[in-house]
Amino acid sequence: MRHDFLCRILCVLRVVPRVNFRRRMKYRPAAIILLVAANLLPGLSLLSIAASEVGKWRYCLPAPRFAEPPQASADDNLHFSADSAEAEGGRYRLWGNVLGQRGAQSLFAEQVTYDAGSETAQAQGKVRYHHGERRLFGSQADMALGNETGEISGASFWLLDKHLRGQADIVYIEGPEQMRLQSTLFTTCDEDNEFWRLKAVRLQLDQAGNVGIAHHARLELLGVPVFYTPYLSFPLAGRKTGFLLPTIGESSRSGDEFSLPWYLNIAPDKDATLTPKYMSKRGVLWDGEFRYLTARSRGDITFAYLPGDKVFGRDRSATSFNHLGDPAPGWRTSLRYQRVSDAEYLNDFGSQLNVTSITHLESRADVSYRDTYWGATVMVQKYQTLDLSRPLTSRPYARLPQIKLDMSTLRIGGGLELDARAELVRFDREGGVIGNRIDVQPSISLPMESAAAFLTPRLGFRHTRYSLQRSAPDSDTSPRRNLPLFSVDSGLFFERNLRGGGRATLQTLEPRLFYLYVPYVDQSELIVDENGASRVFDSSRPLLSIGQMFRDNRFNGADRMGDANQLSAVLSSRFLDKGGRELARASLGRIFYFSDREVTLPGKVVEMQSASNWLGEVSTHWTSSLSSRLNLEWDALESETARGNASVRYRPGPRSALNLGYRFERDRLEQTDISLMWPLWKGLSVLGRHRYSRQDSVLLESVAGFEYESCCWIFRALKRRYRVNVSEERLSDTFWFQLELKGLSSVGRDVESLLGRDILAR
Template identity: 35%
Template sequence: MGICFIILAFDFYLSGVRPKPDSPETAETDLVHQMPFTKRSTYTLTLAISAAIMASYATAETAPSEAEMAWSCSMSKDGEWDCSVNEDLVNQVESSTQPPSGETAQSPVEEVATEANPSNRTVPAPPTRVSSKAISAEPEQKQQATTATRPSTTPNTTVTTSAAIRRPATSSQVTSNQSGVWDCVAGPNGEWLCNGEQTSVASKNSGGTEINQQVAQPAAVSPNTPIVTNEVLGSEWQCSTSATGDWDCHKVNVHAIAMPGRTGSSGASGPLYITENPYSHLDWVYYQNPQAQQCSGRYLEPEFPVMGDEHLENPPMYLEAGQSSTVIGGLTTLQGGVNVRQGSKRFSSSSAELDQVTNKARLEGNVSFREPGLLMLSDTAQVDTSTSEAIFNNAQYVLHEEGLRGRAQRIIRLEDERLRLEQGDYTYCPPYSEAWQLSSDNIVLNKEEGYGEAEDAVLRIAGIPVLYTPYFTFPIDDTRRSGFLYPSAGYSKESGVDLSVPYYFNIAPNLDDTLTTRYLSDRGLILENELRYLNPWSDNILNTAYMPDDDVLGDNRWLLGVEHKGTFAKHWHSEIDYTAVSDEDYFDDLGTNLEISRQDHLDKRAQISYLRDNWVARIKVHDYQTIDSSSKAPYKRLPQLTLKGEEALSENVNFSLNADITRFDRNLAGLTGSDRVIGDRRHLMPSLSYLWQTPGSFIKPTLSLWSSSYSLENQVAGFSESPSVNAHILSIDSGLIFERDLDNGGIQTLEPRLFALHVPHKDQSAIPDFDASELDFSYASLFRRNRFSGLDRLGDTQQLSLGLSTRFIGQQGVEKASFSIGQAYYFADRNVQLDSTKPAETDSQSDIATEAVWYLSPDMRISWDAVFDHSDFDGKESNLRLRYNSDLNHRFDFSYRYEESSREQTDLSFIWPVSRQWTTMGRWLYDLQDEESLETSLGLEYESCCWTVNFAGRRWLDDTDQYDTGIFLNFTLKGLGSFGSGSSDFMNDIIGYKEREEHYEK
């Protein structure tokens, strides 16, 4: 009788059938959800029933009387079940059947998020409660996390089940996973190693939405292997058994680790994060080594397993809760640890109500909403599950990728994924800082378009309102959009206050325009425009500027610039670089915000090139505008045709060719004598060389033919209008390489080099100087075949150059230091000079040239080259440079230049942080001979997580030998924009500054 009663009670528990309640508004609910005990008690109850049944079969005793039932239930007035458990009977049954040693069952635990370190998940086996025989008798007796809502056997009844009870298998078996919960096996140390898998038992509600009330587990996770991630794993649970056999669980935060295989270019693993902090609920993590970062932390969303339905248009919904009940009409109430997943969207709350008819849901208590790149927290939320529209009350939000956060009285997530903030704010600052924020009664954040809009917006800095605007748009990523850019302001002595307001036109994905209105208080209004056009075969930029009637000069001022680079066919390339201004003083007086190169001679150049293998053919037109009155205008090339290349005729024989045809012209106003000569030049130089090489030596003889002919106009009287030069060039370059081992494991080399050169003398006094110049004497020039650049001079010589180099190479094959010294010996005078009136060089030997490099570390090196007089070894030229370059924020460069009776200057530039937020940068150019500073610039930058300020000052010597000064200030509110005055023009002279700015703009 007792056995029958227990079996009937157990069957009654599974079916959930009970008398119809008095109130017709309440549907039938699962018996477990009406029982006043916890999940553990429910599990204990189930074990007690199973133990009683199995014990009865084993002992063949009569069932106990009703007073000795394992449990008994009765219905209360309100239709709830009131149950009690006979603990003495349960303990008596358990003690009567002890399991064999080593075969123990384990009490249930809450689902634990997978950790990076398996050792942290080891949970000791609890005291034995049920014999192994009892478990073996029911190997498939596992319950799902939740079961899908299904129709009742009666018209007014809906049956649901309780939250998950996950039962591991014994050490000798692995249970099947047909129910879609957990497969577990006992590890060597007694810990449970489990694998989860998702199954879907779905039903359609009246609105057509598929609902799966279960826990969404990873679809393919290897057994016994934790998910390893370098992202935040979030809050997890660690459990152990107490002395009474109960589970003692507490919440912990897991420090993320670097994922194996995910390393940077340097091979170092990713950064480590500390997740236990007051702001972890916003997915904020601190860097374990904040000194290496600009900010102390960042927003980092957790990684979730890929379930396979994230990209479905109407993905099913999965629910998990501690308790659930459904009333007539489709209203489901969820209590205790509510988790909802629909595709890539995840909700959680303390409780929730789901209306399956209207597809509406209401969540209350610690509401959290996640989708890729977005986190929202609120007190309550209303969600339309069919459109994904949602309303969050008293909410916070975080956009992880953009690094943005804020609060709002109410946030409405629209169907198109825009966020509408009512009485909200927006900031780029970390959670612990309120350095600035933009607040408004109505803010719309459009992640898809990459911008935000605010009405009646107030900008607050340190909580103080500093700016009001009735309407304001701002970027939230790098997506382009038409609108005003942030203004800039500055001051200079020449033009007064300089205020610039740019407007950006996003015309098309491949076409945009920036129009800048500049106001100079002492001169007037100037308009600057930059038009950019991109097509599949070219990049194009058009720059224009116009100032009508300059108040100081009394004339119109203008600028025109064109840049083009293209590849219009295979092997064919085109390029245009054209700049023109209204007058020589344009840049000195007005400057520009446009990307225009400022030089004494502005380029007006266009060319088309054909490149294939080792050959280049090019046609070029090159003109100049000289804006420095003290400089002589260079010759124009109208046009220039060139062909250059080389071809290997065999393994050791090489052929090369340099051919050039050019028309030279120039503005002849104010020129006299040979400076007025213009005309055509034709040049051809074929060469043939042979290389004989062994591991310790080489010899390379080369024979070339120099042939140049001219057709000249305005030739100097007494010289031919069609001069020509034809000569051969014969050289033999050779060297030896000796090595010896050093005590430190490195190698020192000794490399003598011998270079013989023969170039006959040819009279070139009738040939003008179109593009020739004399190269500086140095160690490298000892081995050149022509001491002139260009094609108008061929230096005659019969010389033998001797060089000696030594290199020190470390154990890893990296050069640590080198030193070279050399000298040339002449066997004939050098008669050819740039200026035909200059006498020939008659010295029988050259000066002594040296160069040295010392690599103090991978980031620092010292280089030095010098020229010493061959007779008394006095220094004639010297260049010393110390350079340190560890990264973009640590640069130091010092150079000293000396030329006898000509120049002695020092140039120092640096970029160096004095703290994590403060960075200094500057340049100082000083003339030691005149004892005056030529240019001094100093910049100071403060950068935090959400704002940056740059201050720069400059003092320089202008063309009239008068000092001018400029002060520049720029503010940047990260995620909002920047305003101030530009200072990049002169700051670009600081070595590494331009590279640094381009890097941070990416």
């Protein structure tokens, strides 16, 4: 029986309910090539392209537009429409603009023959398959739907969200989880400008075993093969044990460098990497990393070992262990262990000034618990001193352990609130006085606030006692200190609407006063060493800032509680747009002292000024691309700047930035920092950084290089000169380059991480 239609008709094949096109099309070449692209090199997730990456393909031609099928029926049956169709028994023949649909899948062809009894279909002539962002084309397809086998010939494809296209001559589907591909290739480049493509003569894919085997795979750049392997086994999902791409570089301290990482896939939540790194001046550095990630913890263990450093003259090594966990509700754990073989290790193998200038390496372990009403933390902390010439009595104390308890604010009636915190810690080190310390600080406050003002008087008490060893023979080994504290914190909020058509529509004026009174108690003999010298376990004096002006103690740590009879005054103003976004903020403040500050750190003198230096802070963010910040400390007695830093950041686009920075501390440092990444013309950008110490008249770091980006590849190259220590006369030189094949992988040193950290960081 034959039916001719003047228009398109809908044939619902209800004789074969729930024809499962989803399973039948499960192993189309588009999906197959995607798996190959994602995993062709072991240990790498090659297709790391995220659809949300803005501007990733901005230099590519637009992807071709494909005619979209009409809205599919909501049921789970297989629907066909065609210009003409005929049926004979359970065999259906459709031709002329044939469209088969089921759910999100669509199959187009000039002619389709479907046998309902054997569940086989033959599609011929301009075969096209749509599923989500996949567009698959072929000359013909023969499918045995009953056992999910078949053959697709002359296949090409587009993955629109990945900007990926490719070809496969023949795809043999050999069951629900196995298939073979003949002569495949793919690329992310434009069709008439292929910089790279990946080819394989034959591929075997076994999803049940999560393994793929590629025969005669090669990578071509500009049509020239640059990588070939006759046999390659790789995972279809996740990672697989094998070599990663090498890293090549050069530095003046270590010479030519070449690294070849070996990746070990231990389990879905565990892996390891072993990297031998050849350095022409030093030898081979063995670098290893083990990582784990579970539902309640994550961490890594790293080690580095350089046998017989040819420059240093002996073995070198470094070890670290980092762990974070939440083993149960309310519980948190963390661990950080660091150790190096010698004091020069970070100078030789660290590449940042803030890393190489470290004098002590911290190791610590924390366990904490937080409930609705209270919290507790137990910490063990030790340090490795890198400068062994430092006296034992000048090295930091270990905390073995430190236990902290704090109570959440408790409302006790009448508007009163009760707070309390306590600490027990054991301080230890090889030389000098050691001991235990207990510190308890309860307080009661009466917060009063409205929409325009707040007032909070607070009364507190601090009890501290010690149990000391190795102290002076005639000193008290169990000293104690008891101090009351009284403070009043207050503030007002004024605001006004702005006119004039500018971006700022609201300005606030926020004066704040903070009065603090703590009586003087002599604390110079709380901790006295065997030589009779006054010591502290952990107290120090932080730099003064706007935030520090509202603390009840001008010292860090519990060994010193500063005496105070003072008033902190700060005036702040903010500018906001109509959406409530802060465009600018400015603050000016000063502390006025009504008595001398007699409590000091060992070796320091009594402070007798009647007022602190003026502090000013200004920050602006008038547009999404331009921001600035200024912090200034002005010495009114000397009529000069005591400390300050300023920065301006302009970032008009994701790959363009200009940063200007200046830091100053009187008689200590004066540094400038300029960095940029700026496009010159299509695809070509220059990048650089210049850090200079005006105090020492030396260059700290310079970076000069460029980036060229095309549709499907990026090349970056730079020369970096840096000083691992300000006192060093010579600069260290390194040359970095990186070739990134978009959608595939990259080779060379990770220039992008340096850009993200030093230039493009927000």
